[in-house]
Amino acid sequence: MSAPTGSDRILERMMALHPKIIDLTLDRVWRLLAALDHPERRLAPVIHIAGTNGKGSSQAMFCAGLEAAGKRVCAYTSPHLARFHERIRLPDGLISEPDLEAVLAECEDANGGASITYFEITTVAALLAFARAQADYTLLEVGLGGRLDATNVVEKPVLTMITPVSLDHQQFLGDTIGAIAGEKAGILKPGVPCVVNRQADEALAVIEARAEALGAPLIVAGRDFDVWEERGRMVFQDLNGLLDLPLPNLIGAHQVENAGAVIAGLRQLGFDDTVVEAAVTRAEWPARMQRLRHGPLVEAAGAAELWLDGGHNPAAGVAMAEALSRLAPRPTHAICGMLNTKDIGGFLAPLRAHVESLHAVSIPGEQATLPAETTMEFAQKAGITSSCAPSVLDAVHAIRAKDPNARIVICGSLYLAGNVLRENG
Structure with a gap:
């Protein structure tokens, strides 16, 4: 076991700032963001991803595609696997130990010992690091739910995405697919397009109702685009025609579905077929088969x-x-x-x-x-x-x-x- 680093010691103190690991509200996050002069307002254009399964894989595909287009990308994900630094990816790689220690210390000082959950304060630290990075895009993966998740503080992302919704975290999000979908749909914003992966009918109905109420255009799998495997290849189809692509680098039929939604998102943002293929073939995501x-x-x-x-x-x-x-x-x-x-x-x-x-x-x-x-x-x-x-x-x-x-x-x-x-x- 390696010796604790400076960031390890700060993270340990942050664990003690709130009695609960999960306590869904945005009040504490807004307070800390205000104390730090609102870094969430200075981010590169944001792609915000919610859903039950496939968030991380989808984010990895977006990142691979955007980087193939020559874009500099920041990405936030949770939980980490081996070390906390994995949660905060800057354009030149994972955040360094000195930079992580500095940004955590700044958030700890600004918080002044007030009650705030570990996820909330570390998410704010990530946003602060991203606001200072020279990036073209920011990828934010929701931690839990969406509506009251600490990542849901960006007023106008360029794109949102809802991956497949299923039962998980019922004690926090509700015990039906519809209730959970309602929490995920909380990331929708007026006028901001949202790519919706294939969903149970109950989930899609909730997402569509929320989108209609807000005026958020939806790009829905099975309606506005489709994707399938055929003869060892992946075929994507939307109103602009067919794409014949290699199978995703990530294994499983569910990754074909994830790739289809990412392709729809990249095309919505105006990227060409070369970028789309790179998203599919270059993505890497540890601990997913x-x-x-x-x-x-x-x-x-x-x-x-x-x-x-x-x-x-x-x-x-x-x-x-x-x-x-x-x-x-x-x-x-x-x-x-x-x-x-x-x-x-x-x-x-x-x-x-x-x-x-x-x-x-x-x-x-x-x-x-x-x-x-x-x-x-x-x-x-x-x-x-x-x-x-x-x-x-x-x-x-x-x-x-x-x-x-x-x-x-x-x-x-x-x-x-x-x-x-x-x-x-």
């Missing part, structure tokens, strides 16, 4: 394939199952650790037909981890042969001993994925 090829865990796996996915809700389970079905046949075993706030049964159910066994682990250092024994019980209820392991490494050794040429998928949580990436170097 990521094949691990180097590091101690890979060495421990030997001839076994090692994959990592941070999906953690029922829709992500469906997407992972579909991605596994596309890989060459190979005995597949899961290593799974989840948070106790997630629908573990819903996540595991789609995997039953695709994995031969599951090794349950607790997520190291995570207070909200589901105990490995509980994960194992849920897996057994889902019809998956399961057992517990003390760690991911122990699970890899156990699987390899039984099946040296296996495919091993580590899954269930972005927090587990981050731990794996740190431990694997």
Whole structure:
């Protein structure tokens, strides 16, 4: 474990500024932004992305396309996987430790010890860093919901996007698809076009009603554009015609859908087919069906394939199952650790037909981890042969001993994925 940095110490203090991790309101954010002379008003043109699944992948595609067009891009995402710096990407790369420490300290001083959540104050720090960067575009990924999310402070983005909406975070956003869609639709702004990925009818109806009330033009999948896979290629169609493109660099049919929405967004912004293809083929996003090829865990796996996915809700389970079905046949075993706030049964159910066994682990250092024994019980209820392991490494050794040429998928949580990436170097 590396020694704590200056930013680590400030972030630790920021964790103590509010008793709750999540407390949805914008009042504290507006107060701090005002104290810092409103950095949110000085951002390069903003693309704001909300949704349940696919936000990060979509942002990665936007970033790849915009950079291929020669644009300088800032991007904000959460949570981080291995280190906090991943959340704040400046045009020349992830924010440096000295710059992160400075911007966090400035926000801490301006806040003056007042109550504010960790996500709120760190989001303001990101906005402050972006306001000072020489950028052409700013990509903002919503943390939770949309309407009351700390990123929802930009008066007029150039584009918004709503990725597929499904059940997640019901304790904060509502227990129906419609209620959750209403929170996501909170990022819509008058006159600002919004690309809407394929949605359940209930979600789309809510989004359309909100857009009509605000006068926000919608570009809707299945109506204004479509995308599909055909003969190992991706076909995109809108009113301007057909595009024949390679399949996305990111794996899975859901990434074809995500790519289609990003293409629609880039075309709305006036970018050409070269930029669109780069968005599809150059995007990289860790822990989304990521094949691990180097590091101690890979060495421990030997001839076994090692994959990592941070999906953690029922829709992500469906997407992972579909991605596994596309890989060459190979005995597949899961290593799974989840948070106790997630629908573990819903996540595991789609995997039953695709994995031969599951090794349950607790997520190291995570207070909200589901105990490995509980994960194992849920897996057994889902019809998956399961057992517990003390760690991911122990699970890899156990699987390899039984099946040296296996495919091993580590899954269930972005927090587990981050731990794996740190431990694997």
